[in-house]
Amino acid sequence: MTANQIPVDPHPDVPDPTVDRVVAPQEDLRGRALGRLKKKADFRIHLLIYVLVNAMLVLIWAMTGAAFFWPAFVLAGWGIGLVANAVDAYVVDEPTEQQIESEMERLRRR
Structure with missing residues (x-):
């Protein structure tokens, strides 16, 4: 085989899309x-910052002697985001292979 006959990949850093990557x-x-x-x-970092x-x-509210508990708005609003973050971290699992295949099939039908 001569040097002219050896196939050269023009982009060696780009993965070949025709080859499936097998992950152990x-x-x-x-x-x-x-x-x-x-x-x-x-x-956990988010929770620490929230607290x-x-x-x-709350300390500022207590020191100013305000009658209305205005930190409740921050506690509630930010708390909703914190709960969503907790659900994502501790409850929601990665999608199953069946869910991925189902979504791919749905996208193909479009």
């Missing part, structure tokens, strides 16, 4: 576990 089940499981752990750590900021707001 252990690697896939590790990646999913790392993702879930990151979500949980991010939630600290709202404690400061």
